[in-house]
Amino acid sequence: MNTAELRTNIVHRLTNISDVNILEEINTMLDFNVSIPIFRCTEEQRKAIISAQQTITCGKKISHEEMTKAVESWSSEN
Numbered sequence: 001m002n003t004a005e006l007r008t009n010i011v012h013r014l015t016n017i018s019d020v021n022i023l024e025e026i027n028t029m030l031d032f033n034v035s036i037p038i039f040r041c042t043e044e045q046r047k048a049i050i051s052a053q054q055t056i057t058c059g060k061k062i063s064h065e066e067m068t069k070a071v072e073s074w075s076s077e078n
Contacts, residue, residue, distance in 0.1 A: 014026070
């Protein structure tokens with residue numbers, strides 16, 4: 001089913017709903033989806049995210065415990 005068909009199907013089904021509680025829930029759900037903020041980042045941040053994703057994909061990752069130790073070590077140097 002393509003987007004237009006899906007949209008038409010949903011609209012048709014909505015017009016047949018008479019239960020106010022269900023319609024309120026649907027309205028709340030639609031408001032939630034619309035209000036999700038879009039995170040905007042700089043080009044430098046975007047490149048860092050892509051690099052991190054590639055690093056993880058290649059299997060180069062460390063555990064949370066290892067990262068905590070590294071951060072503690074860096075913090076103690078300052």
